[in-house]
Amino acid sequence: MAQNLFSDELLGFINEWKDKPGNLIMVLHRVQGEVGYISREAADEVSRLLDVPLSTIWGVVTFYHFFKLNKPGKYNIQVCLGTACYLKGGDIIVDELGKLKGLEVDGLTEDGKFSLEAVRCVGCCGLAPVMTISGEVFGKVTKDQIPGILDKFE
Amino acid sequence: MGFKNYILVCGGTGCESSRSDLIYRTLIDEAKAQGVADQVQVIKTGCFGFCEQGPIVKILPEDSFYVKVKPEDAKELIAEHVIKGREVTRLLYNKTPKKPLEEVEDIQFYQKQLRVVLRNCGVIDPEDINDYIANDGYVALEKALFEMTPDDIIEEVKKSGLRGRGGAGFPTWMKWNFTKQAEGEEKYVVCNADEGDPGAYMDRSTLEGDPHSVLEAMTICGKAIGAHQGFIYIRAEYPLAIHRLEVAMKQSREMGLLGKDILGSGFDYDIEIRLGAGAFVCGEETALLQSIEGHRGMPQPRPPFPATKGLWGKPTVINNVETWANIPVIIAKGGDEFAKVGTTDSRGTKVFALTGKICNSGLVEVPMGTTLREIVFDIGGGIAGGHKFKAVQTGGPSGGVITEENLDTPIDFGGLQRIGSMMGSGGMIVMDDTDCIVDVAKFYLEFTLDESCGKCFPCRIGGKSLHNILDKITIGKGTEEDLEELRQISHAMQKGSLCALGQTAPNPVLSTLRYFPEEYEAHIKDKKCPAGKCKKLIRYTIDPSKCIGCTACSRKCPVGAISGELKKPHSINQSACIKCGVCRQTCKFSAISVE
Numbered sequence: 001m002a003q004n005l006f007s008d009e010l011l012g013f014i015n016e017w018k019d020k021p022g023n024l025i026m027v028l029h030r031v032q033g034e035v036g037y038i039s040r041e042a043a044d045e046v047s048r049l050l051d052v053p054l055s056t057i058w059g060v061v062t063f064y065h066f067f068k069l070n071k072p073g074k075y076n077i078q079v080c081l082g083t084a085c086y087l088k089g090g091d092i093i094v095d096e097l098g099k100l101k102g103l104e105v106d107g108l109t110e111d112g113k114f115s116l117e118a119v120r121c122v123g124c125c126g127l128a129p130v131m132t133i134s135g136e137v138f139g140k141v142t143k144d145q146i147p148g149i150l151d152k153f154e
Numbered sequence: 155m156g157f158k159n160y161i162l163v164c165g166g167t168g169c170e171s172s173r174s175d176l177i178y179r180t181l182i183d184e185a186k187a188q189g190v191a192d193q194v195q196v197i198k199t200g201c202f203g204f205c206e207q208g209p210i211v212k213i214l215p216e217d218s219f220y221v222k223v224k225p226e227d228a229k230e231l232i233a234e235h236v237i238k239g240r241e242v243t244r245l246l247y248n249k250t251p252k253k254p255l256e257e258v259e260d261i262q263f264y265q266k267q268l269r270v271v272l273r274n275c276g277v278i279d280p281e282d283i284n285d286y287i288a289n290d291g292y293v294a295l296e297k298a299l300f301e302m303t304p305d306d307i308i309e310e311v312k313k314s315g316l317r318g319r320g321g322a323g324f325p326t327w328m329k330w331n332f333t334k335q336a337e338g339e340e341k342y343v344v345c346n347a348d349e350g351d352p353g354a355y356m357d358r359s360t361l362e363g364d365p366h367s368v369l370e371a372m373t374i375c376g377k378a379i380g381a382h383q384g385f386i387y388i389r390a391e392y393p394l395a396i397h398r399l400e401v402a403m404k405q406s407r408e409m410g411l412l413g414k415d416i417l418g419s420g421f422d423y424d425i426e427i428r429l430g431a432g433a434f435v436c437g438e439e440t441a442l443l444q445s446i447e448g449h450r451g452m453p454q455p456r457p458p459f460p461a462t463k464g465l466w467g468k469p470t471v472i473n474n475v476e477t478w479a480n481i482p483v484i485i486a487k488g489g490d491e492f493a494k495v496g497t498t499d500s501r502g503t504k505v506f507a508l509t510g511k512i513c514n515s516g517l518v519e520v521p522m523g524t525t526l527r528e529i530v531f532d533i534g535g536g537i538a539g540g541h542k543f544k545a546v547q548t549g550g551p552s553g554g555v556i557t558e559e560n561l562d563t564p565i566d567f568g569g570l571q572r573i574g575s576m577m578g579s580g581g582m583i584v585m586d587d588t589d590c591i592v593d594v595a596k597f598y599l600e601f602t603l604d605e606s607c608g609k610c611f612p613c614r615i616g617g618k619s620l621h622n623i624l625d626k627i628t629i630g631k632g633t634e635e636d637l638e639e640l641r642q643i644s645h646a647m648q649k650g651s652l653c654a655l656g657q658t659a660p661n662p663v664l665s666t667l668r669y670f671p672e673e674y675e676a677h678i679k680d681k682k683c684p685a686g687k688c689k690k691l692i693r694y695t696i697d698p699s700k701c702i703g704c705t706a707c708s709r710k711c712p713v714g715a716i717s718g719e720l721k722k723p724h725s726i727n728q729s730a731c732i733k734c735g736v737c738r739q740t741c742k743f744s745a746i747s748v749e
Contacts, residue, residue, distance in 0.1 A: 064430075081352075120352050135165070
């Protein structure tokens with residue numbers, strides 16, 4: 001199973017970090033980078049490769065917001081709900097995405113195209129309110145702009 | 155050979171998201187296409203700080219400050235400015251050609267600022283170590299390695315009076331000294347770049363704009379305390395900063411400024427990056443160390459402090475990015491020189507992320523002791539959209555609000571504490587009269603509730619209880635007794651929580667209760683939200699004398715709650731209204747009001 005689940009590059013990285021103290025979080029970052037989320041199978045595999053109990057891995061994965069347990073959509077939308085964005089109407093973006101795509105926070109559209117995450121501060125508060133789609137940042141977003149932004153990813 | 159013009163393009167995250175990378179590439183292409191590639195050098199720099207006006211392009215030697223530049227403008231900038239030597243007025247910040255001797259510093263946004271931490275941001279190319287060296291980079295390291303003993307270095311930091319910029323303001327030299335004196339062969343240096351405070355992004359900008367300053371500082375500390383390994387713990391949400399750190403570390407190693415036998419001094423030192431994974435509590439130092447060790451980020455009881463028992467049980471110095479960025483200046487120019495700026499309580503400068511309902515949002519660096527009024531009104535240009543100033547929130551989820559009456563308090567660690575707030579990492583969020591103070595307190599509690607690690611119950615249960623009561627108040631079900639209960643739970647959390655997250659989580663509640671008791675009262679007694687924010691407590695009404703019956707609002711209403719005939723006053727069916735406010739935004743005749 002290992003051959004199918006992880007690429008040789010990832011296996012190489014895990015091997016390189018295997019004996020370093022404090023490797024688990026760094027390895028999980030790489031795994032999520034490649035697989036897109038931490039699936040049960042991926043966690044099993046990390047447990048076997050690093051010789052760390054699955055319970056420890058699950059404890060870490062569920063503690064940190066960054067690690068996802070569900071498969072994200074083809075395009076992952078992050079709406080910032082940090083303080084500056086909250087005051088400037090970040091929640092309006094969330095509502096509008098709900099209306100347009102039927103998306104809920106931590107949800108996925110039926111066609112698997114878009115997933116939605118609410119995040120805390122992406123660090124460009126000068127552009128509030130901010131949303132990102134697959135890493136591309138959109139600032140000073142207004143309700144009317146959202147359909148146009150989504151069209152780019154259709 | 156020098157170039158005729160140097161074009162600096164802001165490559166901070168804010169401007170990058172407005173396609174500054176495309177501007178950068180288009181400028182290079184245009185310079186080639188117009189045959190002047192050998193006359194200009196296009197450089198991608200760190201953040202200029204004036205994010206409100208981004209993307210920003212600055213052209214030297216004229217010091218022309220172009221704002222809100224688009225990729226399409228590149229052609230004109232090359233043709234006009236570079237080739238014909240004429241400024242493109244329409245893109246200039248003040249839209250008028252510059253008078254001779256006028257400088258960027260004359261722009262009001264920059265006038266009261268003093269850039270020490272951000273000295274290289276927007277000046278150098280962060281991905282080129284030579285640029286950093288040309289701006290006095292690694293001068294401090296050389297001095298520390300060859301001319302100073304570890305005690306000299308700590309003495310210099312002591313003289314500077316530098317206090318930790320991460321929030322608590324602990325004297326930096328003491329941390330270093332404790333760690334130096336702690337027993338043990340192996341010691342570590344850690345940079346806290348887990349900037350989790352929502353509304354603060356100075357650490358990100360510093361790392362993106364000037365990564366070498368942090369590497370240099372950590373190496374100097376290594377020599378001072380006798381450590382040979384450093385770790386930078388940085389949020390995974392900051393990919394650009396991580397990339398620039400990696401580039402900087404690679405270049406430093408190639409030049410012998412990091413690694414074995416640095417500059418032939420015999421001192422070995424290296425740095426590794428460790429990624430955070432989105433847990434606010436990991437900004438707390440013991441939780442951060444747990445996370446570097448690969449565990450859940452749970453805070454540990456102190457003592458033992460990290461200075462004696464830190465990473466993997468070894469003595470460890472932890473400072474945040476902004477603290478580190480001050481170190482090279484202190485070592486190169488001397489602690490006394492550094493201490494000339496600021497107040498007796500707090501020396502040097504502080505970077506603030508000025509955001510919210512403000513005209514000029516951005517990163518500002520001011521001498522300690524500057525007043526809030528100067529920051530909000532002189533630098534920030536006042537409140538946007540003609541609204542009235544209500545409060546500034548500093549210190550993020552651990553801080554409090556500052557109102558009109560305290561706007562003239564000089565800002566330093568002690569000053570902010572006396573008025574019930576705190577420095578925190580430097581987020582400064584401006585609120586106007588449309589922001590509901592109870593709602594803001596609830597927002598922060600929601601945040602700390604979500605981020606509490608759950609280890610100790612005053613924080614876990616107290617936070618939830620506070621949030622429940624605030625929620626009750628915002629939907630009009632609050633009672634007089636609730637206010638007393640908010641206070642009691644808050645005090646219990648302050649006394650009983652293990653780490654700073656739980657101890658400071660009630661601060662937003664206590665501070666808003668102290669300064670805005672009447673707003674809480676309005677929610678509880680009158681069942682009204684004066685700011686018009688809490689949906690359960692407001693109603694939209696149409697003034698029949700102003701409504702001309704254009705039907706615009708009824709067409710926009712998502713639930714069909716507005717009825718009326720054409721050219722006759724309309725009305726809102728209150729039981730159907732979902733209070734989204736679309737009608738009020740749509741109405742061109744100000745006929746719809748909210749109360």
